[in-house]
Amino acid sequence: RRRPHAPLCRRAHRAGHSRRLSRAAAQRDRLHHGQRHAPHPGHGRVAGTGGRCPAPAGLHRARGGRTRSCRAGRSDLALHRQPGEALLECVVPWHRLDVTMPADLIEEVARVIGYEDVGMTLMTDPLPTQHRDEVVETEEKIRDILIGCGLQDTVNYALSSPENHARLLAGSAGETGPFVELANPIAVERRAMRRSLLVSVMESLQYNLRYADRLAMFEIGRVYLPENAAGPLPVEDRRLSLVLVGPRQPQSFYSTDATNEAMDFYDLKGTVETLLERLGFKPSEIEYRAAPDTASFGPRCAEIVVAGEPAGFLGEIHPQVRANFGLPAVRVNAAELRIAPLLRPAWKLDPLQPISAYPPVVEDLAFVVDESVTVRMVEAAIQAAGGTLLTDVELFDLYRGEPLAPGSKSLAFRLTYQSQEANLRDADVAKLRDRIIRRVERDTGGKLRG
Structure with missing residues (x-):
């Protein structure tokens, strides 16, 4: 007599079902019982x-x-x-x-x-050694700083075309030379790896300026340089690009077209300086040099040197390059920097400075120098002579014209003296002042303006 609850596999076998159905029934039977x-x-x-x-x-x-x-x-x-x-x-x-x-x-x-x-207990094994990645930490710091400056983090295609690179006109930021091309590209305009972030910037502006009149963006990405490779693979250089286009302030009730000027070279320069100083570089380590007349930027261009190492270029995109990409007649301020010179270990970022219990002494000094003398040269001389008692140097005035001689200019600096140990007397400040004046005269040929 058959039991009423016989396994499904036995019933399936007696009914003449296929072997596959029998296995499925057997599996179901095991799951249920x-x-x-x-x-x-x-x-x-x-x-x-x-x-x-x-x-x-x-x-x-x-x-x-x-x-x-x-x-x-x-x-x-x-x-x-x-x-x-x-x-x-x-x-x-x-x-x-x-x-x-x-x-x-x-x-x-x-x-x-x-x-x-459940009570808490300590691990029996020691914690593994923590290894810091300077590149990742620095890039995250760069992102935080630039987002705080009002820029948007963007991600662009690493694929472009030699034709789009040619629109930049040869000679700027390494956009000429061989390309890493794909064997089976999905589109003609995406068949080669980019050699410069500027081409991605221009392609992004070409699309986004149709919908917005103000853009402030940055990107951290790679460029691919096959001619510098030691092996079969290209060099993947990490870089940072910035672009500022449109009015200085976002459109709002408090801004009007008459008072809201367009962003220019100095807005971009101020953003780059803020980034470098927040990364831990001193103002004396940041230098701007006259860049060669590149076809992408034109004459409004400067080379950035950080701690003695060339870091990149910033300037206003040439009108011809802007027209090549079909952009409207607006100022396009862009910069491209290498990440390697900007690397700062995280434990060296934002160093804490002791607060002095003694009041500072502030005075202004103006020097007449030759037109070829840069502000950085005068600042370096002042800081070298001031030593630890000189806590801040700031340029607040630049003057050319009468009664100065042709080919000369006046640079006025605000100096701050402060000691961590005692109040500074007039005699102490006078010694510092004389030492600074002599050092500026020796290093730059400048004279104290009376």
Whole structure:
């Protein structure tokens, strides 16, 4: 006499079903009746249960902690424990696919007990040595600074075309030369890896200026230079690009077209200076040099030198380049910098300076120098002579004209003296002033303006 609840696999076989259907029925039968026919628990392993009978698992009390206080009624795991044994055994039900290892059993015990009731313990093994990535940390710092300056972080295509690079006109930021081309490009305009971030900047402006009249963006990405490679792969140089286009202030109730001027070279220069100073570079380490007349920027261009190493270019895009990309007649201020000269270890960022308990002394000095003498040269001479008592040097005036001789200019600086140990007397300030004047005369040929 056949039992009323015979296994499905036996009924399928008697009905003459196919062997595949029999296997499926057998698997279903094991899933539904696995708890009833579960074998005796084994030791020390947790197996996957996908479609199979429940697997045994073992957990040592030394690892499980407070396993004795775990009530089996609050867990759907079949727990087995013998007094005095160091092993807590359980059978994993077929539907608990999350329990695959002893660590999962520990989590189950903690869940049943209550996470808030599990005491905290220290790790028995020492923590692994933490390795810092200067490139990643510096790039994240750059992103934070530029976003704080009001720029948007963008991601552009690394694929372009030699024709778009040719629109930049040869000679700027390394856009000429061989390209890394794809064997099977998906589009003609995306068949070569870019050699300059400027081409991505212009392509992005070509699209976005259709919908907005003000854009302030930056990108951190790679350029690919095959001619500098030591092997078969190209050099992947990480760079930073910035672009400012449109009115200085966003359109609002408080700004009008008459008072809201367009962003220019000095807005871009101020943004770059803010970035470098926030990265930890001193003003004396930042230098702007007259760049060669590049076709992409034209004459309104400067080379940035950071700590004696060339870092990149910034300037106003040449009108012809702007027309090549079909942009409207607006000023396009762009910069492209290499990341390598900007690397600053995170533990050197934002150094703390002691606050003096003594008041500062502020005075102004103006020097008449030759037109060829730069502000950085005069600042370097002032700082070298001032030493630790000179805490700040700021240029606040530049004058050319009568009564100065032709080919000369006047540079006025505001100097701040402060000591960490005592109040500065008039005699102390006078010695510092004389030393600074002599150093400026010796290094730059400048004279104190009377």
